[in-house]
Amino acid sequence: MNYLLISVAALPLLMAAPAHAQAPQEPARLTAWEASRIRANDDMVATGVARARDRLDSATSTSSINTSEIVKINATSLSDLLRTVPGIRAEAGGGDGNGNYTVRGLPLVGGGAKYLQLQEDGLPVLQFGDIFSLTPDIFLRADFNVGQIESIRGGSSSTFASNAPGGVINLISNTGEVEGGSVQFSTGLNYETYRADFSAGGHLSDTLRYHVGGFYREGEGVRDTGFNGNGGGQIKFNVTKEFDGGFLRLEGKWLDDTYTQYAIVPLAVSGTNDDPEYSSIANFPVSTSTLLSNASITLPYLDGDNRLTTSRPQDGTHVQARSIGFQSRFNLFGWTIAQHMRYSDLSGSIRTNFPLAILPAAAAPGAVPGRLVYAAGPLTGQTITNPATLNGNGLVSSNIVTNRDIQSLNNFTSDIRASRVWNVAGGELTGTFGIYNAKQDIDFDRSYTPFLSDIVGGGNVAPIDIVNLNGTLRTQGGFSAFSGIGGANSSQEHEVTYDIFAPYASLNYRQGKLSVGGSVRFDTGKVEGNFYSGLATDVRAFDVNGDGVISTLEQRFAVTPRAAPVDYDYDYVSYSVSANYRLSQSFSTFARYSVGGRAAADKIVGTVALNPVDGSLVNEDSSYDPVTQAEGGFKFRSGGLFANLTGFWAEVDETNTQIVPDATGATTIQLVTRSYSAYGAEFEGGIRRGPFSLTAGATATEAEILEAENAALVGGIPRRQPKLIYQLIPQYDTDLFTLGASIVGTTSSYTQDTNRLRMPGYTTVNAFLQVRPVDRVVVSLNANNLFDDLAITEVSAATMPANGYLFAQTLPGRNISAAVRFYF
Secondary structure, three states: OHHHHHHHHOHHHHHHOOOOOOOOOOOOOOEHHHHHOOOOOOOEEOOOOOOOEEHHHOOOEEEEEEHHHHHHHOOOOHHHHHOOOOOEEEEOOOOOOOOEEEEOOOOOOOOOOOOEEEEEOOEEOOOOOOOOOOOHHHHOOOOOOEEEEEEEEOOOHHHHOOOOOOEEEEEEEOOOOOEEEEEEEEEEOOOEEEEEEEEEEEEOOOOEEEEEEEEEEEEEEOOEOOOOOEEEEEEEEEEEEEEOOEEEEEEEEEEEEEEOOOOOEEEEEEEOOOOEEEEOEOOEOOOOEOOOEOOOOOEEEEOOOOOEEEEOHHHOEEEEEEEEEEEEEEEEOOEEEEEEEEEEEEEEEEEEEEEEEEEEHHHOOOOOOOEEEEOOOOOOOOEOOOHHHHHHOOEEEEEEEEEEEEEEOOEEEEEEEEEEEEEEOOEEEEEEEEEEEEEEEEEEEEEEEEEEEEOOOOOEOOEEEEEOOOOOEOOEOOEOOOOOOOOOOOEEEEEEEEEEEEEEEEEEEEEOOEEEEEEEEEEEEEEEEEEEEOOOOOEEOOOOOOOOOOOOHHHOEEOOOEEEEEEEEEEEEEEEEEEEEEEEOOEEEEEEEEEEEEEOHHHHOOOOOEOOOOOOEOOHHHHEEEEEEEEEEEEEEEOOEEEEEEEEEEEEEEEEEEEEEOOOOOEEEEEEEEEEEEEEEEEEEEEEEOOEEEEEEEEEEEEEEEEOOOHHHOOOOOOOOOOEEEEEEEEEEOOOEEEEEEEEEEOOEEOOOOOOOEEOOEEEEEEEEEEOOOOOEEEEEEEEOOOOOOOEEEEOOOOOOOOOEEEEEEOOOOEEEEEEEEEO
């Protein structure tokens, strides 16, 4: 918390920093309403490079989405929004967070964003983007505070950010450059969500400005759950004091938000591995349904300290973030010094109903010669008299509720750099030298509890109990065990801290049309802590219902008495070299070669990669994953037309954990050690002619598994990697209205690395209409997934299942919303 005091102590400096000489009178400042009608200048790039520069003078691949485009697209989540960025593969559909992200064919072995770093105002939200089911986007909200989302793929991100060899996505906040703000009220038209957003900013004096904004929302969300699982909001602020040659800025954020995490759901499949036909199960429309309901069930489990506690699957994902930071830039003896530090207090909990198997209700364990009864909901206690016709599909789902209690993902980050330009031999030599220092806690508990439920849509799913012939319960409240499928070794606790120190430097020389550059970064890390787990014999009895009798289920609560130390160091060097040639004012070409790395973080904790006695590395190579990349292409910009074409190649060695089906189809978690390669081309372009504009993007990728722990996988295509991803955003803009659509598509891919069952491609259309009936008022209508396409982003099965059912993640079906926004 000392970091917090440092930042707060800087507040008087914002008020007292000298303004120096009186500046010439500036032109009238834009209002928020006026700024909303002006096309943003996106010709400069600042993310992932040493100094902000014109995109045509930078040997990088970059894109940006400004605040007006973010509002028009009105994506249901950050991952859905980032699907519109060329080069980025974002797997949405799981709700507001826990999306999967990668870039240019780099593999998605696990979940999250391993090679792509999510930043807020230039600093990472978390130091590692793929902490198990605790990804950075659960703490990010793209509301009216965001002035622009900037992305960089590959390139200099390897050396100007730790653990981001593939690229960076940076949500850049508004900082009060325009006067006034707005308030917006929105609601779902075919789903239940009510939301209010606000934004305000401006100048308090000639040298002091501010911005504050946030949102609050309530509702069920875009899928049928039977309860209001979304609720909460955030407030962000910043205050900036300007002076000659620089500024001081204080920034803060408070987030307290809950949302429903949409896990994979049952889906029917027929046909062959090469030509499958996917469809909804009877009475379970996949694009609107979940395996959740308002049926009141209480889940007993043991926390990380082996204390009995309870939760509800309806609790969903609840996160809290409290951040405060300080940013400055000033000149000192000919050097430009830029400093940014932030402390974030991050905590929360995640409850997810994760299905494991689909069974005929009549064949559920114990259903015959026993019987099935409803364990909760409006039919509690009633016997299911004909399991074969249950809900019109005759099916039940064997599930686990995963409980993750986030004790601390707190982190402190400091990045300070000094830059200077020298005139050398008729050209400009720019040097940048910096030090990055960060500390990241990974402290969370994880447990699993299995239960049985029926399969039905409309938010009407109910847990099912199994009753023996003698009338005794074989399950309790729908739960077949209170700890894991086997009743033991299903609880874990991580208490690990990562200290990162990374000095870096770059030199860029520009003479005439040619620029050449190089950068280097030396990442070092110290990892200390403990990993707690248990053996099959580590169980304890608890009287859950307080009846004085210990039932069979209550005898086997898994405890975590065994601590395995985690204690190792790691280091790796990243470097990048580039050349950019600006042939004309409107055309440039570039090339870059980079070597970066990504620390293994939690993915090797609790695995054979660490010595269980002293926590040291068994193999030094498992501490980080190296990524080698090359890219080259051209950029064109002239008269409302721009086009960027980049060819890329990458190789990566990866150690990770992966959720995969075993030989029987059951879900398992295994450690994988592999090498991958990818090459392809990325296009981004746009044209503006009068009121009409079109932006487009496409990424063609060929990817291959080069080495694997299973030799049968070598030569295959990584799972869920399509050959082509594409984006189109046409729009027609007048003073009265704006009409357009965000069109995103992908070709087919394989569901798993075994390359047997195919997952179909899809195209989704998110249409938008904005009407400005009078000044300072905007009425909006959005229809996401306008044509209600079945868009599958993940399939659990590796091959065509014998029973014709599997689990899949899909994008939500058609969801329509309306909003009215008032400017002031």
